[in-house]
Amino acid sequence: MTTRRPHFRHPDLPKNDLGFTRRNYEGADSTLCAGCGHDSISNAIIQACYELSIEPHKVVKLSGIGCSSKSPAYFLGKSHGFNSVHGRMPSIATGSNMGNKDLLYIGVSGDGDTASIGMGQFVHVTRRNLNMTYIVMNNGCYGLTKGQESATADKGSSSRKGRPTPFESIDLCELAVQLGSGFVARGFSGDKEQLVPLLKAAITHKGFAMLDVISPCVTFNNTSTSTKSYQWVRDHMEATATVDFIPPRKEITTHYKKGTSQSITMHDGGEIHLFKSDDSIDITRRRSAIDALEYHREKGRILTGILYINEDLQDTHEILETTDKPMNTLTEKDLCPGNRTLQQIIERYR
Amino acid sequence: MKKINSVNDFVIRFANVNGSGSASANNLFAKAIFRLGIPVSPKNIFPSNIQGLPTWYEVRVNGDGYLGRRGGYDVMVAVNGQSLKIDYENLLTGGYFLYDSTRPLPDDFRRNDITVIGIPLTRICNQEISNPRLRQLLKNILYVGALSHLLDMDFSVLTDAIKKQFIKKPALAEPNIQALELGFDYASRHFPDSCQISVKPGNTLTNHILMDGNTATGLGAVYGGATVAGWYPITPSTSVIEAFDKFTSQYRLDDSGRKKAAIIQAEDELAALGIAIGASWNGARAFTATSGPGVSLMNEFLGLAYFAEIPVVIINVQRTGPSTGMPTRTQQADTLLCAYASHGDTKHLLLFPCDPKECFEMTADSFDLADQLQTPVIIMSDLDLGMNDHVCLPMTWDDNRQYQRGKVLDKEKLESLTGKWGRYLDIDGDGICYRTYPGTHPEKGAYFTRGSSHDEFAAYTEDKDAYQRCMERLKKKWETAKDFIPKPHIKISDRANEYGAVFFGTSTHAAYEAMDRLKKMDLILNTMLIRAFPFQDEVLDFINRHEKIFIIEQNRDSQMRTLIMNECSIGPDKLHAVTNVDGLPMTARDIFHSIWDTLNPSPETQTGQGEIK
Numbered sequence: 001m002t003t004r005r006p007h008f009r010h011p012d013l014p015k016n017d018l019g020f021t022r023r024n025y026e027g028a029d030s031t032l033c034a035g036c037g038h039d040s041i042s043n044a045i046i047q048a049c050y051e052l053s054i055e056p057h058k059v060v061k062l063s064g065i066g067c068s069s070k071s072p073a074y075f076l077g078k079s080h081g082f083n084s085v086h087g088r089m090p091s092i093a094t095g096s097n098m099g100n101k102d103l104l105y106i107g108v109s110g111d112g113d114t115a116s117i118g119m120g121q122f123v124h125v126t127r128r129n130l131n132m133t134y135i136v137m138n139n140g141c142y143g144l145t146k147g148q149e150s151a152t153a154d155k156g157s158s159s160r161k162g163r164p165t166p167f168e169s170i171d172l173c174e175l176a177v178q179l180g181s182g183f184v185a186r187g188f189s190g191d192k193e194q195l196v197p198l199l200k201a202a203i204t205h206k207g208f209a210m211l212d213v214i215s216p217c218v219t220f221n222n223t224s225t226s227t228k229s230y231q232w233v234r235d236h237m238e239a240t241a242t243v244d245f246i247p248p249r250k251e252i253t254t255h256y257k258k259g260t261s262q263s264i265t266m267h268d269g270g271e272i273h274l275f276k277s278d279d280s281i282d283i284t285r286r287r288s289a290i291d292a293l294e295y296h297r298e299k300g301r302i303l304t305g306i307l308y309i310n311e312d313l314q315d316t317h318e319i320l321e322t323t324d325k326p327m328n329t330l331t332e333k334d335l336c337p338g339n340r341t342l343q344q345i346i347e348r349y350r
Numbered sequence: 351m352k353k354i355n356s357v358n359d360f361v362i363r364f365a366n367v368n369g370s371g372s373a374s375a376n377n378l379f380a381k382a383i384f385r386l387g388i389p390v391s392p393k394n395i396f397p398s399n400i401q402g403l404p405t406w407y408e409v410r411v412n413g414d415g416y417l418g419r420r421g422g423y424d425v426m427v428a429v430n431g432q433s434l435k436i437d438y439e440n441l442l443t444g445g446y447f448l449y450d451s452t453r454p455l456p457d458d459f460r461r462n463d464i465t466v467i468g469i470p471l472t473r474i475c476n477q478e479i480s481n482p483r484l485r486q487l488l489k490n491i492l493y494v495g496a497l498s499h500l501l502d503m504d505f506s507v508l509t510d511a512i513k514k515q516f517i518k519k520p521a522l523a524e525p526n527i528q529a530l531e532l533g534f535d536y537a538s539r540h541f542p543d544s545c546q547i548s549v550k551p552g553n554t555l556t557n558h559i560l561m562d563g564n565t566a567t568g569l570g571a572v573y574g575g576a577t578v579a580g581w582y583p584i585t586p587s588t589s590v591i592e593a594f595d596k597f598t599s600q601y602r603l604d605d606s607g608r609k610k611a612a613i614i615q616a617e618d619e620l621a622a623l624g625i626a627i628g629a630s631w632n633g634a635r636a637f638t639a640t641s642g643p644g645v646s647l648m649n650e651f652l653g654l655a656y657f658a659e660i661p662v663v664i665i666n667v668q669r670t671g672p673s674t675g676m677p678t679r680t681q682q683a684d685t686l687l688c689a690y691a692s693h694g695d696t697k698h699l700l701l702f703p704c705d706p707k708e709c710f711e712m713t714a715d716s717f718d719l720a721d722q723l724q725t726p727v728i729i730m731s732d733l734d735l736g737m738n739d740h741v742c743l744p745m746t747w748d749d750n751r752q753y754q755r756g757k758v759l760d761k762e763k764l765e766s767l768t769g770k771w772g773r774y775l776d777i778d779g780d781g782i783c784y785r786t787y788p789g790t791h792p793e794k795g796a797y798f799t800r801g802s803s804h805d806e807f808a809a810y811t812e813d814k815d816a817y818q819r820c821m822e823r824l825k826k827k828w829e830t831a832k833d834f835i836p837k838p839h840i841k842i843s844d845r846a847n848e849y850g851a852v853f854f855g856t857s858t859h860a861a862y863e864a865m866d867r868l869k870k871m872d873l874i875l876n877t878m879l880i881r882a883f884p885f886q887d888e889v890l891d892f893i894n895r896h897e898k899i900f901i902i903e904q905n906r907d908s909q910m911r912t913l914i915m916n917e918c919s920i921g922p923d924k925l926h927a928v929t930n931v932d933g934l935p936m937t938a939r940d941i942f943h944s945i946w947d948t949l950n951p952s953p954e955t956q957t958g959q960g961e962i963k
Contacts, residue, residue: 055792056792057788057789057790057791057792057793057796058789060632060788060789072798073798077796078792078793078796079788079796080786080787080788080789080796080797080798080799081796081797081798081799082628082631082798082799082800083798083799083800083801083802084624084654084799084801085650085651085654085801088620088621088624088650088651090621090624091580091616091620091621091622091623091624091625091627091628092624092625092627092628092631093628094580094614094621094624094625094628095578095580095624095625095626095627095628095629095630095631095632095636096628096629096631096632096788097628098577098578098612098614098625098628098629098634098636099577099578099628099629099630099631099632099633099634099636100632100633100634100787100788100789102789103788103789120617120618120621121617121620121621121624123617124616124617124621128614316614317612320609320612320613320614321607321608321609322608322609322610322611322612323604323608323609323610324604324608325604326634327577327578327610327611327612327629327634328577328632328633328634328787330575330577330610331753332575332751332752332753334610335572335575335577335602335610336572336573336575336747337572337573337597337601337602338747338749339746339747339748339749341601342569342573342745342746342747343744343746345569345597346559346561346744346745349559349560349561350385350559350560
C-alpha cells in the first residue's frame with residue numbers, strides 16, 4: 001500500500017524547544033498493512049521524540065527482521081538506522097553504543113525477533129544494562145512470513161490459522177524484571193494517551209528501558225479468539241497507574257490527591273508522576289512487579305503501564321569504566337602508545 | 351651403540367602432567383637457549399583438559415635457524431608416569447632418556463640403543479627442600495639444572511633468568527637457584543660424560559625476541575587503534591583478548607583512570623561479532639577473536655558486513671576441525687570457510703601472518719584495510735603461531751603513522767558536497783563509496799543500513815538492475831582490494847626452474863627448511879609465500895611459469911589449492927597437494943619426502959622408511 005502524503009503543513013504547527021515541528025521527526029511512508037498496530041507505535045515514537053525536544057540526528061534507530069523491524073524507516077528520517085539480522089539487534093546496539101555513548105539508541109523488535117531467535121541476546125543486553133530504549137512491537141504472531149506461531153502468543157489463543165497455541169507463552173516484561181532491567185513497561189498501540197508518556201519515560205531513563213507494546217496484527221492475529229486482538233486487549237487491559245511525564249525545569253501544573261500517587265525522579269532531573277489505580281502495586285520493588293503480573297495473569301487480565309522502575313543502576317559504560325569521550329572521536333594521539341613504549345614492552349620478550 | 355652427537359642441533363621433549371607447574375621450568379629452559387643466542391622453537395602439545403593428563407613441551411634447538419618442527423626427538427625428559435612407556439619407545443636411536451629414578455623403570459624397558467639417565471628428582475626434593483609446597487614446582491627446575499650439565503649449557507644464563515623472573519620477589523629466586531644447583535650437581539657427579547649433545551653460545555640471533563603470536567596480535571590491535579572488542583572464550587584465541595585487555599589496562603587509560611576501550615565478553619560468538627560490527631558501523635575500530643567453530647557461527651553477520659559494507663576485523667586462531675575437533679591442536683583448515691563465509695556471493699579479505707612480528711603488523715594494518723575497503727578482514731592465525739613462543743625480529747612503530755579511516759564524510763565534507771550523496775554511489779570508480787557516522791549532521795548524511803538489497807541511496811529495492819549494479823560494484827571493489835593488501839614473497843633462485851612451492855602462515859619455516867634440504871639433493875624449487883587473499887597477478891604468474899607446483903598446507907583437503915584453482919582459473923593437474931593432517935605443526939622432513947617422492951618415485955622412498963637427519 002502506498003499513500004502520497006501531502007507536503008503541505010499548517011504554518012502554525014506548534015514547535016518544541018528546538019524550534020522543530022512534529023514534521024521534523026517523521027520518516028518515510030509506511031508499507032505496512034492498513035490498520036497495523038506498528039504504525040500507531042511509530043506515530044507515538046514521533047510524538048514522544050518531538051515532545052522531548054530530542055535532536056533527530058542524535059538518535060540511532062536499530063531493528064532486527066520482521067514487520068516491526070521495518071518501522072524505523074517510518075519515523076525519524078534524519079537519523080541513521082540499522083536494520084540488521086533476525087534476533088541480533090541487541091549486539092549491534094551494544095557495539096554502536098560502545099562506539100558512541102552520547103547518542104540515543106532506540107531499538108525496535110518484534111515478538112519473534114525477541115522471544116524466539118533473539119531470546120539469548122535480549123537476556124544479555126538487559127543484564128548488561130545497556131543504555132537504550134528497547135521496544136517490542138508484540139502481535140503474538142509472525143507477520144512478515146505470514147502468520148506462524150509466536151512465543152508470546154498466549155496458550156490457547158488462536159490466530160487466523162485457527163489452531164490454538166499449544167505451548168506456554170513468554171511474558172517478556174516479567175522476564176525483564178527478573179533480569180534486573182531498570183525500566184519495564186507495557187503499552188498498547190491502541191492507547192496513545194498511555195503510550196506516549198511511557199515512551200518519554202523509557203527514552204529518558206538512563207540504562208536499559210524495556211517497553212513491550214501489544215500491537216495487533218490486523219492480517220493474521222486480530223481474531224475474536226486471539227488474546228492480542230484489538231477487542232480482547234481493550235476488554236482485558238489493566239494499568240498499574242496513569243503516568244504523567246514531567247521533563248526537568250517544567251513547572252508542575254496539576255495536583256493530585258495524596259495517597260494515590262507516587263513520583264520518580266529521573267537522572268536528568270525530570271519526574272514521573274504515577275496515579276495508581278491499585279495501591280498494592282509498588283513499581284519500585286521487583287517482587288511487587290512480578291507478583292502483580294502473575295496476579296493479573298491468573299485473572300486473565302493484561303497489566304500495562306510502568307511495571308518496574310529503578311533509576312539508581314549503572315549502565316554498561318559506567319560498569320566498564322569507559323572514558324568520557326565517545327570512542328569514535330578518539331584518534332592516534334589518544335589510542336596509540338607509540339614506538340618508545342613498544343620497545344619497552346618487547347624488552348620483556350628478550 | 352652410537353650416541354646422537356651434535357652441537358646446537360637437537361630436539362628435546364619434556365613429558366609432564368598438565369597443571370603441575372611444569373610450564374615455568376620448561377619455559378626457563380627454552381628462554382636460556384634463546385638468551386645464549388641460539389634459535390629455539392618451543393611447542394606445547396597439551397591436552398584439552400585442565401589438570402591431570404599428559405602434556406608435552408617439544409623444543410627444537412637449531413643453530414642454523416631452522417625453526418619449523420623437525421619430527422622425532424633426541425632427548426626425552428620423562429616426568430609423567432602415564433606416558434612413560436610411549437615416551438620411552440618413541441625416543442630416537444642414540445637418544446637420551448632422562449627420568450625420575452626415585453622409582454626404578456619397569457622391567458620391560460629394555461632398549462639397548464639409548465642412554466638412560468636416572469635422576470632421583472623426588473627423593474632429592476624431599477631431602478633438600480624443606481617447604482613441601484615448593485617441592486612439586488622445584489622438581490621441574492631440578493631437571494633443568496641437570497640438563498644444564500648434560501648439555502654443557504652456561505649455568506649463569508639460567509640463574510640470571512631466574513633472578514630476572516623474580517626481580518620483584520627476590521626471596522622466591524633463592525629456592526629456584528638452589529634447585530638448579532641440586533640438579534646440576536647430581537648430574538655432573540653421576541653422568542659426567544654421558545651426553546654428546548651440547549649447547550654453545552651462538553650469534554645467529556641478533557636483535558630477535560621470543561614471543562607468542564596471540565600476545566603480538568593483541569598488541570597489534572592496541573596499536574591499530576581498536577577501541578571496542580566483542581568476544582567469546584574459545585581455545586586457542588582467548589589469550590588474544592587477554593593480551594588486549596592487559597595492554598589497554600596499562601596504556602589506554604585517560605587522566606582519570608578510565609579506559610579508552612570497551613571489551614565485552616558476549617553471550618556467544620554471534621553477539622561477539624555483532625558488537626564489533628555495531629561499533630565499527632558507528633566509527634569505532636572494533637574486532638573479535640575466535641577459532642573455527644566461532645567463525646561458523648559468525649557466518650551470518652559476515653554476510654551482512656560484506657553486503658552492507660561495514661568494516662570489521664576478525665582474528666581466527668585456527669585449530670583442528672571439523673566440528674569440535676581437537677581444541678588444543680593446530681591446523682590451517684578454515685581457508686575456504688573464511689574466504690567465502692556466508693550464503694550468497696561473498697568473498698572476504700584474508701591475511702596470513704607467519705610469525706609474531708607479522709601478527710602484530712598485519713593486525714594493526716587490518717584496521718586500515720577494513721576501513722579503506724569497508725569490508726571484513728580476517729587474520730588467519732593458528733594455534734601453533736598463537737599459543738607457542740616464536741623467535742622473530744622485533745616490531746617497530748612509525749610514530750608519524752596516521753590511521754587510514756577510508757572514505758568518511760564528516761560535517762564539513764557533507765556541507766561542501768555538490769550533487770546528491772548516496773551511501774552506495776561509486777563516485778571514484780574504484781567500487782568504494784562514502785560513508786557517514788551517526789550523529790554527524792542535522793540534515794544530511796543519514797541513511798538506512800540493511801542486509802537486504804539496496805540501491806545507491808541505501809533504499810530497499812527489488813529492482814533487478816539496481817541489485818545487479820550493486821553486486822558488480824562489490825566485485826569491482828574486490829579487484830581494488832588487490833592494490834591494498836600485502837603481496838606474496840616470491841624467491842626465484844633460477845629462472846629455468848620447472849618446479850615451484852607455495853605455502854603460507856606457519857608452514858613457512860618448515861617449507862623453507864625442506865627447500866634447503868632438497869637443494870642439497872640438487873632439487874631446486876622457486877618459492878611463493880602467500881600473505882593475503884585476494885590473489886594478485888603475481889600469484890597467477892608464479893603458477894603459470896612452472897611445470898609443477900607443490901602447495902604445502904596443514905589440512906586434509908588442500909583448501910588453498912582449491913582456492914587457487916578457483917580464483918585463478920587454473921586446472922588441477924599441475925598443482926600437487928602436500929598436506930599434513932595430524933594436528934601437529936608440519937615438519938620439514940614430511941614436506942621434503944612428499945616432494946621428493948612425487949618427483950622421484952621408487953619402491954623404497956614410496957614406503958617412507960629410513961631416517962634422514
